[in-house]
Amino acid sequence: MxxxxxxxxxxxxxxxxxxxxxxxxxxxxxxxxxxxFLILLGSGFRQATFSSLGDVEYFHFLAPGIVAMAILFxxxxxGVSVLWDKQFGFLQEVLVAPVNRFSIIIxxxxxxxxxxxxxxxxxxxxxxxxxxxxxxxxxxxxAIIFMVLISFTSVGFGLILASKMNDFQSFPLIMNILxxxxxxxxxxxxxxAGDKTLQTIAYANxxxxxxxxxxxxxxxxxxxxxxxxxxxxxxxxxxxxxxLGSYLFSKSEV
Amino acid sequence: MDIIKTxxxxxxxxxxxxxxxxxxxxxxxxIFGFLGPNGAGKTTTIKMLTTLLNPTGGTATxxxxxxxxxxxxxxxxxxxxFQEPALDPELTGEENLEYHARMYGLSKEKRKSRISDVLKxxxxxxxxxxxxxxxxxxxxxxxxxxxxxxxxxxxxxxxxPTLGLDAQTRRAIWAYIKKMNxxxxxTIFLTTHYMDEAEYLCNRIGIIDHGxxxxxxxxxxxxxxxxxxxxxxxxxxxxxxIRIFEAEKWIEKIKKHDDFVTLGVEKGDExxxxxxxxxxxxxxxxxxxxxxxxxxxxxxxxxxxxxIRDQEGQNNSKxxxxxxxxxxx
Numbered sequence: 001m002x003x004x005x006x007x008x009x010x011x012x013x014x015x016x017x018x019x020x021x022x023x024x025x026x027x028x029x030x031x032x033x034x035x036x037f038l039i040l041l042g043s044g045f046r047q048a049t050f051s052s053l054g055d056v057e058y059f060h061f062l063a064p065g066i067v068a069m070a071i072l073f074x075x076x077x078x079g080v081s082v083l084w085d086k087q088f089g090f091l092q093e094v095l096v097a098p099v100n101r102f103s104i105i106i107x108x109x110x111x112x113x114x115x116x117x118x119x120x121x122x123x124x125x126x127x128x129x130x131x132x133x134x135x136x137x138x139x140x141x142x143a144i145i146f147m148v149l150i151s152f153t154s155v156g157f158g159l160i161l162a163s164k165m166n167d168f169q170s171f172p173l174i175m176n177i178l179x180x181x182x183x184x185x186x187x188x189x190x191x192x193a194g195d196k197t198l199q200t201i202a203y204a205n206x207x208x209x210x211x212x213x214x215x216x217x218x219x220x221x222x223x224x225x226x227x228x229x230x231x232x233x234x235x236x237x238x239x240x241x242x243x244l245g246s247y248l249f250s251k252s253e254v
Numbered sequence: 255m256d257i258i259k260t261x262x263x264x265x266x267x268x269x270x271x272x273x274x275x276x277x278x279x280x281x282x283x284x285i286f287g288f289l290g291p292n293g294a295g296k297t298t299t300i301k302m303l304t305t306l307l308n309p310t311g312g313t314a315t316x317x318x319x320x321x322x323x324x325x326x327x328x329x330x331x332x333x334x335x336f337q338e339p340a341l342d343p344e345l346t347g348e349e350n351l352e353y354h355a356r357m358y359g360l361s362k363e364k365r366k367s368r369i370s371d372v373l374k375x376x377x378x379x380x381x382x383x384x385x386x387x388x389x390x391x392x393x394x395x396x397x398x399x400x401x402x403x404x405x406x407x408x409x410x411x412x413x414x415p416t417l418g419l420d421a422q423t424r425r426a427i428w429a430y431i432k433k434m435n436x437x438x439x440x441t442i443f444l445t446t447h448y449m450d451e452a453e454y455l456c457n458r459i460g461i462i463d464h465g466x467x468x469x470x471x472x473x474x475x476x477x478x479x480x481x482x483x484x485x486x487x488x489x490x491x492x493x494x495x496i497r498i499f500e501a502e503k504w505i506e507k508i509k510k511h512d513d514f515v516t517l518g519v520e521k522g523d524e525x526x527x528x529x530x531x532x533x534x535x536x537x538x539x540x541x542x543x544x545x546x547x548x549x550x551x552x553x554x555x556x557x558x559x560x561x562i563r564d565q566e567g568q569n570n571s572k573x574x575x576x577x578x579x580x581x582x583x
Contacts, residue, residue: 093401
């Protein structure tokens with residue numbers, strides 16, 4: 001790989017950072033929305049009892065789910081925003097540059113992951129400040145690994161969507177009829193372990209492994225599967241999504 | 255030296271042949287234009303030459319690099335200004351140039367000096383720190399031209415460089431194109447469906463229609479091929495008159511169109527009385543008659559059998575103005 005490729009990765013990353021910092025409204029919605037979920041759901045369901053939670057507090061259970069959600073939304077948006085570049089023509093400029101398309105994907109993914117992780121950490125710090133206990137130092141490290149994997153997977157998924165869609169019209173549809181239900185049965189907002197049917201469906205849901213693994217790492221309890229199992233599943237899904245997303249992007253003609 | 259060479263270049267989209275077996279070459283330092291109506295295959299040709307589309311058949315080289323096998327070498331040697339703006343509106347003008355220069359491997363010092371140079375060339379120095387989304391249509395075009403020049407390309411491709419711009423801005427863009435051709439000795443390949451643009455800018459043009467090149471030559475030669483002057487008339491019996499005129503030596507070219515006839519002649523104004531006289535002798539009534547210097551439209555008409563404007567009319571569903579220009583920023 002020559003210096004041009006590094007420059008391309010850097011440029012794509014830097015561009016993402018500038019966009020992130022300039023879109024003030026996006027920063028606000030991307031942070032405020034999960035905070036609303038965290039605080040409102042957290043205080044609303046505090047009174048509810050979930051038998052499968054045992055003596056784990058609902059708010060502590062919820063926090064990792066919301067962090068996962070924030071990263072998921074933000075990263076998916078990065079992937080789908082390729083559409084934006086297509087509409088504004090900027091994609092052509094990138095595609096005629098003497099650089100590998102793979103470098104463009106790497107730069108974009110790293111950019112998306114950086115912004116998503118920043119958002120994820122902001123939510124996490126607020127949650128910790130509000131009293132969510134952290135299990136261990138090792139837990140923090142595995143949590144970061146999970147956050148990175150969630151981010152890469154979602155960017156990949158976003159790229160797949162972007163290559164299959166021609167405009168933003170269908171994006172809200174996909175969010176509402178695909179992502180939201182998946183999120184609901186991922187145990188991000190409420191435990192699924194108490195209900196046998198729900199749990200069976202959850203096993204078929206990639207988001208479940210992400211949320212469960214992140215929860216196990218962060219609060220060290222209330223996770224259904226051992227962390228290494230979730231990790232393996234998420235890792236494989238991540239590879240598949242990234243590979244497919246990059247492949248479809250590299251094949252795209254403008 | 256030939257900077258662009260194509261050989262039987264072809265592109266098919268399913269059953270549609272967008273570019274049909276075209277062969278041409280462009281010399282170093284030349285401004286070469288493709289003139290043709292919308293949908294003639296101009297943009298498809300540019301996309302193939304700039305490695306964005308794979309040709310279905312044939313070959314092409316840019317600065318002796320093959321567009322299929324040496325894509326990266328080709329990309330280093332070309333600058334492209336697309337028909338539709340390809341800028342990042344959320345970045346400043348300077349940032350757009352800076353990022354471009356990085357991807358083309360310019361060193362830090364070089365980037366700095368070159369950005370100043372090209373911004374000066376297109377008179378955008380005072381707008382360098384302004385977000386592109388605040389630029390006007392003409393400013394965006396100028397910035398794109400500047401960006402196309404950043405990495406010292408051997409050839410600059412301009413796809414409909416003044417589409418959707420007002421008359422004043424078009425003039426300015428033309429001046430910049432001439433200037434960079436002269437000052438940087440950049441070879442320029444442009445496409446247009448504006449006669450005046452082709453006439454003002456190009457050393458040589460190729461007339462393209464339905465994916466085929468009909469003729470390539472210097473503009474003056476093309477006009478002379480139509481005749482020194484063009485007389486257009488309609489009469490009560492065009493066919494009979496044409497038959498009679500075929501015997502007349504002073505008429506260089508006769509062409510029948512749907513409801514009028516054009517003649518290529520020398521000293522057209524002196525020939526009008528003769529034509530009317532001949533018609534009267536044969537009891538044919540001349541309904542209208544006019545004489546003018548040949549334009550590129552006449553050239554186009556003589557090669558395709560219709561004017562470029564007729565064609566535009568047929569293609570009305572394909573809006574001439576790309577959606578990007580319509581959206582207000």
